Amino acid sequence: MYRYNELDSQLVNQRVAQFRDQVRRWQAGELSDDEFRPLRLQNGLYIQRHAPMFRVAVPYGTLNSEQLRRLAHIGRTYDRGYGHFTTRHNLQFNWPKIEDVPDILAELAEVQLHAIQTSGNCIRNITTDAFAGVAADEIIDPRPLAEILRQWSTFHPEFAFLPRKFKFAISGTAEDRAITWFHDIGLQLKVVNGETGFTVIVGGGLGRTPIRGEVVREFLPWQHLLTYSTAILRVYNRFGRRDNAYKARIKILVQALGIEAFRAQVDAEWAHEKDSPHTITQAEYDRIAAHFAPPAYAPAEPANFPDDPAFARWRARCTHPHKVPGYTAVTLSLKRHGVAPGDITSDQMDVVADLADRYSFGELRVSHEQNVILTDVRECDLHALWLSARDAGLATPNIGLLTSIICCPGGDFCDLANAKSIPIANAIQQRFDDLDYLFDIGEIDLNISGCMNACSHHHVGHIGVLGVDRKDKEFYQVTLGGRQGNDAQLGKVIGPAFPAEEMPEVVEQIISVYLAERHADERFLDTFDRIGIDPFKNKVYAGRAHGRSKSQEAA
Amino acid sequence: MAQLIAAQQVLENTWTEQPLEEDGNAGPFVAPSTPTLYPLAFWRAHREAIIASAQAGALPLGLLLQPDDAVEEIAADLPHLALIAINFPKFVDGRGYSSAALLRQRYGYHGELRAVGDVLHDQLFYLRRVGFDSYALKDGKSTAYAIAHGFTTFTEPYQASTDQPLPHFRRQP
Structure with a gap:
């Protein structure tokens, strides 16, 4: 993984000093709340319902054991002994004190971590495939270019106060696992006629106005990544709407102009920027890529797995194909039933750090599905790893x-x-606690967001659940058929929303339609695509007062 | 105008701002006796007269740009201008950074470039990087602290900008 040089360390250390000074001036009344807000947000610090929330960047999802132990320590020392992995390669602490955050940042800087631009209207953490570098279907490892983008976007003087937040995702695999169709800029690495580059997608996003991005450039050679991004960002910074925060994302600008006109503006801007000094050199690529050289893999050894159904089950669900024979990638599930999805205790972080040291070259990843991944595990170690996990x-x-x-x-x-979203997740987990049943249902993505900002990407869940507030009561709207991947698309709304207590039953009814209708070997999504939404709608709303009439009854 | 910082010191502002009519249109042009900053609408209405008058009176000329004023429009006028002030109605409105970068990097403007409006300590570093060289710091904020600490937050940035034409990866030996 990438290790800081002197320059990287200096920048992060100076950031700590800067923020310490900003907190001091805010406490002294020299900075107003309004003046301080964007500054703290660009350091990942929110003021939340109960306490501040503090978001640490895990750049493109890569961590090492030392960093994870430090996060565990921070969780214990400054929080309540746990953290929460988000859907964008971040770790959030829910209970820190504002006045401790400069010290936390200093502790993070010691292990080459930071919270730079994890919030605010700026270029955010760059996300990618959690299996980058090891996936069997990988074309190009996206991590070196993600790191080059990270450096370029860090403290970019022209793009620190954009109309709204700006998110990049990069995918380097045959099957997109980075949701590139639904980011402000989505980059799909590919090789065309022996040349490496990207298809550049722009203007995608979920949130209040979910829009699938559009291809702004079919093929961009990798050397031009920064100059072309500059052109897009400059057009957005100048012409994106600033009068209404809900219409300020680049997707709204792209839709308003149309992709042709937007492309023309970007190309006009790029004509000036192309071949400028931000053109990436081979030397720079090589310097960064050297950090991501493969570890010293051992020759494959036969793995003799014990005849244990529980282990077999785990191996079936939690291991993933690896490009090196004898190795596998392992997902450590942070989706234990009854626990908030993505939550991990400090003790668990220490265990994961130990497992990473023992079995996976001391490195790990976090996925946008909010799990932890050990990317380089020998198959012959799997059983021992499973017992500890x-x-x-x-x-x-x-x-x-x-x-x-x-x-x-x-x-x-x-x-x-x-x-609320966590209690809904836990109630559904409780309803489907039988593993045989769960395995029989098979592959299905269920995403739950507590509001239309869509942090859990409910639009691309096979089953998507969106919390809405109606007359101060919480209701949940269900979408079906959304998906990530190469054919990413938005789910369709099934109908009026449901009260919280009905959600486990609603999900069970949806599943029952699938189980009754499926052909052999059909996953949920296959059946849905074949039979459409109506059978699900009919089943779920049969004998049920619709959400609206129900809320009227209640009112 | 607020407290003017340039060249690491507090300076007296010598410029007067030409007001617009209440409806935002340009009123009649009256030859000024002091260096004057013209809003773009006024400049459009009286460009020739303003230039002639400045030359006759040997007075420097300035333009005051709003965030949505396109710098492309004044690219040909830059040789006439001694000062361009870019207004930041709110410090979180980042359009002025692109205006400045374009004026300096694309159109080769070498005169004074001044940030005015909601100009605060914590944006000075970025403002300097994109090419501003004078700053009307908001009233009530410490000019001494700004001069001592506002411009040196980070010693060595990654990216190229107006102040540093090469990105770090091209500056390495």
Whole structure:
């Protein structure tokens, strides 16, 4: 993984000093709340429902064991002994004190971590495939270019006060696992006629106005990544709307202009920027890429797995194909039933750090599905690893299954939320607690967002759940058929929203339609695509007062 | 105008701002006796007269740009201008950074470039990087602290900008 040089360390250390000074001036009344807000947000610090919330960047999802132990320590020392992995390669602490944050930042800087631009209207953390570098279907490792983008976007003087937040995702695999169709800029690495470059997608996003991005450039050679990004960002910074925060994302500008006119503006801007000094040199690429050289893999050894159904189940769900024979990538599930999805205790972080040291070259990843991944595990070590992970509550064999729910903090923590999300996730997990049943249902993505900001990407869940507030009561709107990947698309709304207590039953009814209708070998999504939304709608609303009439009854 | 900082010191502002009519239109032009900053609408209405008058009176000329004023429009006028002030109605409105970068990097403007409006300590570093060289710091904020600490937050940035034409990866030996 990338290790800081002197320059990187100096920048992060100077950031700590800067923020310490900003906190001091805010406390002294020299900075007003309004003046301080954007500054703290660009350091990942929110003021939330119960306490501040503090968001640490995990750049493109890569961490090492030393960093994770430090996060564990921070959780214990400054918080309540746990953290929460988000859907964008960040770790959030829910209970820090504002006055401690400069010290936390200093502790992070010592292990080459930071909270730079994890919030605010600026270029955010760059996300990618959690299996980057090891995935069997990888074309190009996206991490070096993600790091080059990280450096370029860090403290970019022209783009620190954009109309709204700006998110990049990069995918380097045959199957997109980075949701590139739904980011402000989505980059799909490819090789065309022996040349490496990107398809550049722009103007995608979820949130209040979900829009699938559009291809602004079919093929951009990699050397031009920064100059072309400059052109897009400059057009956005100058012409993106600033009169209404809900219409300020680049997707609104792209839609208003149309992709042709937007492309023309970007190309006109790029004509000036192309071949400028920001053109990436081979030397720079090589310097960064050297940090991501493969570890010293051992020759494959036969793995003799014990005849243990629980282990077999875990291996079926939680291991993933690796490009090196004899190795596999392992997902440690943070979707244990009854726990907030993505939450990890400090003790668990220490266990994961030990497992990473023992079995995976001391490195790990976090996925946008809010799990932890050990990317380089020998198959012959799998059973021993599983035993340790199981003891730590990190081996729930539900990856890709209904209960590995992607879920935002929701109304329990987040100020923006309209409704709670964690209790809904836990209630559904409880309803589907039988592993045989869960395995029989098979692969299905369930995403729950507590508001239309869509932090848990509910629009691309096979089943998406959105919390809405109606007359001060929490209701949940359900969408079906959304998906990530190459054919990413938005789910369709099934109908009026449901009260919280009905959600487990609603999900069960949806599943029952699938189980009754499916052909052999059909996943939920296949059946949905074949039969459409109506059979699900009919089943769910049969004999049920619709959400609206129900809320009128209640009112 | 607020407290003017330039060249690491507090300076007296010598410029007067030409007001617009209440409806935002340009009123009649009256030859000024002091260096004057013209809003773009006024400049459009009286460009020739303003230039002639400045030359006759040997007075420097300035333009005051709003965030949505396109710098492309004045690219040909830059040789006439001694000062361009860019207004930041709110410090979180970042359009002025692109205006400045374009004026300096694309159109080769070498005169004084001044940030006015909601100009605060914590933006000075970025403002300097994109090419501003004078700053009307908001009233009530410490000019001494700004001069001592506002411009040196980070010693060595990654990216190229007006102040540093090469990104760090091209500056390495």
